[in-house]
Amino acid sequence: MASHANLPLYEKIWFKRTTQRIMDTFILLLLLRLLTYRVLSINSFTLTTWLLAFLCESWFTFTWIVILNTKWTPAFTITHLDRLLQQVPELPPVDLFVTTANPVLEPPVIVVNTVLSLLALDYPANKLACYVSDDGCSPLTYYALVEASKFAKHWVPFCNKYNIQVRAPFRYFPDVSTANSTTEDSLEFKQDWLRMKDMYDNLSKKIEQVNQKPNTFQTDREFAVFSNVEQRNHPSIIKVILENKDGLSDGLPQLIYISREKRPEYPHNYKAGAMNMLTRVSGVMTNAPFMLNVDCDMFVNNPKIVLHAMCILMDSKSGKEVAFAQCYQQFYDGVKDDPFGNQWVAAFEYIIQGMGGLQGPFYIGTNTFHRRNAIHGFSPDEIETGKKGKLAEETLTKQFGSSKAFVKAVVHAMEGVSAYTPNDVSPSNLVEEAIQVANFDYEYGTSWGKQMGWLYGSIAEDIPTGINIHRKGWRSECCVPNPIAFTGCAPGDFVSTMIQQKRWASGLTVVFFGKLNPILVTLFGKIQFRQGLSYFWATNMGLRGMFHVCYVSLSAYCLITNTNLLPKGLGEWFPVALFVIYNIYTLFEYLTIGLSIRHWWNNQRMLTIRSTTAWFVGFLSGVLKVLGISDIVFEVTRKEHSSCSGDGDDVGRFSFDESPVFVAGTTILLVHLSALFIKFLGLEAGHSANGCGMGEVYCSTYLVVCYWPFLKGLFVRGKYGIPFSTICKSLVLASVFVHFSRSVISTPPA
Numbered sequence: 001m002a003s004h005a006n007l008p009l010y011e012k013i014w015f016k017r018t019t020q021r022i023m024d025t026f027i028l029l030l031l032l033r034l035l036t037y038r039v040l041s042i043n044s045f046t047l048t049t050w051l052l053a054f055l056c057e058s059w060f061t062f063t064w065i066v067i068l069n070t071k072w073t074p075a076f077t078i079t080h081l082d083r084l085l086q087q088v089p090e091l092p093p094v095d096l097f098v099t100t101a102n103p104v105l106e107p108p109v110i111v112v113n114t115v116l117s118l119l120a121l122d123y124p125a126n127k128l129a130c131y132v133s134d135d136g137c138s139p140l141t142y143y144a145l146v147e148a149s150k151f152a153k154h155w156v157p158f159c160n161k162y163n164i165q166v167r168a169p170f171r172y173f174p175d176v177s178t179a180n181s182t183t184e185d186s187l188e189f190k191q192d193w194l195r196m197k198d199m200y201d202n203l204s205k206k207i208e209q210v211n212q213k214p215n216t217f218q219t220d221r222e223f224a225v226f227s228n229v230e231q232r233n234h235p236s237i238i239k240v241i242l243e244n245k246d247g248l249s250d251g252l253p254q255l256i257y258i259s260r261e262k263r264p265e266y267p268h269n270y271k272a273g274a275m276n277m278l279t280r281v282s283g284v285m286t287n288a289p290f291m292l293n294v295d296c297d298m299f300v301n302n303p304k305i306v307l308h309a310m311c312i313l314m315d316s317k318s319g320k321e322v323a324f325a326q327c328y329q330q331f332y333d334g335v336k337d338d339p340f341g342n343q344w345v346a347a348f349e350y351i352i353q354g355m356g357g358l359q360g361p362f363y364i365g366t367n368t369f370h371r372r373n374a375i376h377g378f379s380p381d382e383i384e385t386g387k388k389g390k391l392a393e394e395t396l397t398k399q400f401g402s403s404k405a406f407v408k409a410v411v412h413a414m415e416g417v418s419a420y421t422p423n424d425v426s427p428s429n430l431v432e433e434a435i436q437v438a439n440f441d442y443e444y445g446t447s448w449g450k451q452m453g454w455l456y457g458s459i460a461e462d463i464p465t466g467i468n469i470h471r472k473g474w475r476s477e478c479c480v481p482n483p484i485a486f487t488g489c490a491p492g493d494f495v496s497t498m499i500q501q502k503r504w505a506s507g508l509t510v511v512f513f514g515k516l517n518p519i520l521v522t523l524f525g526k527i528q529f530r531q532g533l534s535y536f537w538a539t540n541m542g543l544r545g546m547f548h549v550c551y552v553s554l555s556a557y558c559l560i561t562n563t564n565l566l567p568k569g570l571g572e573w574f575p576v577a578l579f580v581i582y583n584i585y586t587l588f589e590y591l592t593i594g595l596s597i598r599h600w601w602n603n604q605r606m607l608t609i610r611s612t613t614a615w616f617v618g619f620l621s622g623v624l625k626v627l628g629i630s631d632i633v634f635e636v637t638r639k640e641h642s643s644c645s646g647d648g649d650d651v652g653r654f655s656f657d658e659s660p661v662f663v664a665g666t667t668i669l670l671v672h673l674s675a676l677f678i679k680f681l682g683l684e685a686g687h688s689a690n691g692c693g694m695g696e697v698y699c700s701t702y703l704v705v706c707y708w709p710f711l712k713g714l715f716v717r718g719k720y721g722i723p724f725s726t727i728c729k730s731l732v733l734a735s736v737f738v739h740f741s742r743s744v745i746s747t748p749p750a
C-alpha cells in the first residue's frame with residue numbers, strides 16, 4: 001500500500017500519428033508549390049487579382065502550418081484514482097457553478113437535471129457546494145430548483161446505493177434497460193427504480209404545470225422577491241436552498257440560487273459577469289480551492305469526474321502548475337452524422353488533444369475545473385511568494401473590491417489547499433455579505449474582468465480568460481476519463497448553429513485585435529511559442545472567414561470576367577492534387593476515429609458554409625466593435641430536451657431566418673450560379689488571351705455543391721426556406737458584384 005506514496009497521480013502520454021505527419025507535410029508542399037507558382041507568374045495577372053490571390057494563398061499556407069503545429073504532438077492524460085485516495089486522505093472541497101440566462105431558451109427542467117447530476121456526484125457531499133447563477137431572474141427556475149432539491153433527497157441516495165452512472169434523471173429513465181439490474185437484490189432495485197421514476201415524472205409535471213401558469217407564484221411568500229422584478233432591473237436575490245449543516249459526507253451538497261443585481265443602464269457582461277459574481281459569492285460562503293464550471297445543459301456523465309480532476313490538480317509535482325483541467329464536450333442525442341457541423345468530434349480528437357501536448361488545452365467555457373488562485377489572477381510564483389510575505393490589504397481591496405469577507409477569502413485561498421478550513425458560518429448566515437459582492441456596482445474600479453477572473457469585452461469570454469491564465473505561466477490539462485465526463489446539448493438546428501458560430505467569430509475577432517492578441521502575449525507573456533500559434537489560430541476564426549470569402553469572390557470574378565486564377569494546362573495538376581489529397585486525408589482522419597463518410601462530408605460542407613457566412617459576418621461585427629462603432633450582444637443558444645425531438649423527418653433539415661448570415665450565404669450562392677451561367681453561355685465580359693480555365697469552374701461547382709441546402713432553401717417557403725427579404729437583399733448584392741466585375745474588365749486601364 002505504502003508503495004503508492006510518491007507515485008504521480010496522473011500521467012501524460014505523448015504519442016505520434018505518423019501517417020498524419022506525412023500527409024500534412026505533403027499538403028504543405030503542395031501549398032508551397034501553389035505559392036511559388038503565384039510568385040513566378042506575377043506578370044500574367046492584373047495587379048489586384050494577383051495581390052489578392054497571393055495574400056489569400058499565403059494566409060492559407062500559414063494557417064496550415066499553424067494547424068500542423070497544434071496537431072503534431074498530441075498527448076492525453078491517465079488519472080490514477082486508487083493513488084488519489086491513498087495519497088490524499090482528506091479530499092479538497094470543490095464549488096460547482098452552473099449558469100443559466102433565459103428560462104425559455106434554457107428550460108428549467110434542463111437546468112434542474114444538470115443540478116441533480118451535480119448533487120449526485122460521487123464525492124463527499126460535505127465537500128461540495130452548488131451555485132446556480134440565473135441571469136434570467138426567473139421564479140420558475142427558482143421554483144424548479146426548490147422542487148428538485150426535495151427530489152434530490154431520494155435521488156442521491158438511490159444513485160449511491162446502486163452506483164448509477166447517468167445521474168441526470170431525464171437521461172436515465174428513458175433508457176428502460178436501466179430498470180433491469182443483474183444483482184441479487186434486483187427486486188428491491190426494481191421497486192426503487194419505479195418509485196424514483198414516479199417521483200421524477202411528478203417533478204417534471206410540476207415544473208411543466210407552473211411553466212404554463214406562471215402566476216401560481218404570486219401567492220407564495222417564498223417567491224415574493226420575484227414579484228415586480230424585470231429581467232434587467234432588479235436587486236440581487238440569493239436563496240440558500242440546501243444546506244449541509246452537520247457536514248455529513250453522505251448527506252446532500254449545499255445548493256444556492258443567485259440572481260445578481262441588474263440595472264438597465266449598466267453592462268452586466270453576460271456570462272463572464274455571472275462567473276465573476278459566482279467566484280465572489282462562493283468565496284464568501286465556502287471558498288473551496290477548486291471550482292467546476294458548467295453551462296446549464298452540461299450534465300455529469302461520469303460521477304467520479306471530480307476525483308479524476310483532483311488527480312490532476314492535487315498531484316504534488318506537476319499538478320501545482322496546472323490552472324485548470326478541461327474535460328471534453330460531447331453531446332447527447334446529436335443529430336446523426338452531424339449535419340450542422342456543431343458536434344466537434346474531430347476537433348476535440350485532433351485539436352484539443354494536440355494542445356494537450358503543448359502548454360495545455362484552451363479553456364472552452366464549460367466542463368472545466370479551475371484552481372481558485374489562478375482565477376484570482378495570481379501566477380504560480382506569486383502564490384509561492386504570497387504565502388511567505390503577506391500582501392498588503394490595501395492592494396487586495398483595490399484589486400478585489402471592498403468586501404472584507406471576500407478579501408479574507410482571497411488571502412485564505414493563497415495559503416494553499418492543505419491550509420483549507422471550512423467556514424464555520426453556514427451559507428444562510430452569510431447572505432448579506434454575499435449580496436454585497438453580487439451587486440452590480442461592486443466591481444467598479446477593481447480588476448474583475450480586466451486583469452483577472454473571467455475577462456470582459458468579448459462575448460466569447462472563454463478563450464481570452466484562458467489566454468490570460470496561460471500567459472501567467474500556468475499550464476492546463478485535458479481530463480478525459482472513460483466514460484466521458486459531461487454531455488450536453490448541441491444546437492439542434494441550422495439557425496442556432498449559425499448564431500453560435502457568429503458569436504464565437506465576432507467575440508474572437510475582438511480578442512484578436514485586442515490586448516490579448518496571441519502574438520503580443522507570446523512576446524510579452526509566458527505563453528510558449530507553439531501554444532501562442534495555436535491561440536493565433538483559435539482567435540483568427542473571423543479573419544479566416546474573411547480570407548475565405550475573398551478567395552471565393554476572386555474565383556467568381558475570374559469566371560465572370562474570363563480571367564484566370566489558377567494555373568492552366570499541365571500546371572492544373574497541382575491545385576487538383578491539393579484538393580483531392582486534402583479531401584482523402586481529412587476523410588481518413590474521420591474514418592480513423594470511427595466517424596462515417598457522411599459525417600465527414602457534412603463537416604466539410606459546413607466548414608465552407610460557416611466560414612464564408614457566420615465567421616465572415618462575425619468578423620465584420622467584431623471589427624465594428626473594435627472600432628467602437630457598434631456593440632455585440634450575447635445571443636443564448638436554444639437548448640432542447642432532445643435535439644431529435646423535433647419534427648420527425650425534418651431533423652437535420654436546414655432552417656433559415658432573416659439574419660445577415662444568410663444574406664451572406666445566399667449572395668455567395670447567387671454570385672457563383674451567375675458566374676457559372678455566364679461562363680457556359682459565353683457571356684464573359686473580357687476576351688483576354690489569358691482566359692479562365694477549368695480550375696475556376698471546379699471551384700464554383702464545388703461551392704454550389706456545398707451550398708446545396710441554400711439552393712433548396714431558395715425554392716421553399718416557411719421555416720425551411722430562405723426569407724423573401726433575404727433573397728431580395730442577396731439579389732441586389734449579387735447583381736452589384738457581377739456588374740462591378742464586368743465594368744472593371746471592360747474599362748481599359750488608363
Ligand SMILES: O=c1ccn([C@@H]2O[C@H](COP(=O)(O)OP(=O)(O)O[C@H]3O[C@H](CO)[C@@H](O)[C@H](O)[C@H]3O)[C@@H](O)[C@H]2O)c(=O)[nH]1
Nearest residue numbers: 099100101135270271274295296365366459460500636637
Ligand atoms: O448573459 C448571459 C448569457 C449566457 N449565460 C450562460 O452562458 C452559458 C453558455 O451559453 P450558450 O448559449 O449555451 O452558448 P454556447 O455557444 O453553447 O456556449 C459556448 O460558448 C460560450 C462562449 O461564446 C461559452 O461561454 C460556453 O461555455 C461554451 O459552451 C449558458 O449556460 C448561459 O446560460 C449567462 O449566464 N449569462
Ligand SMILES: [Mn+2]
Nearest residue numbers: 295297489637
Ligand atoms: Mn451551450
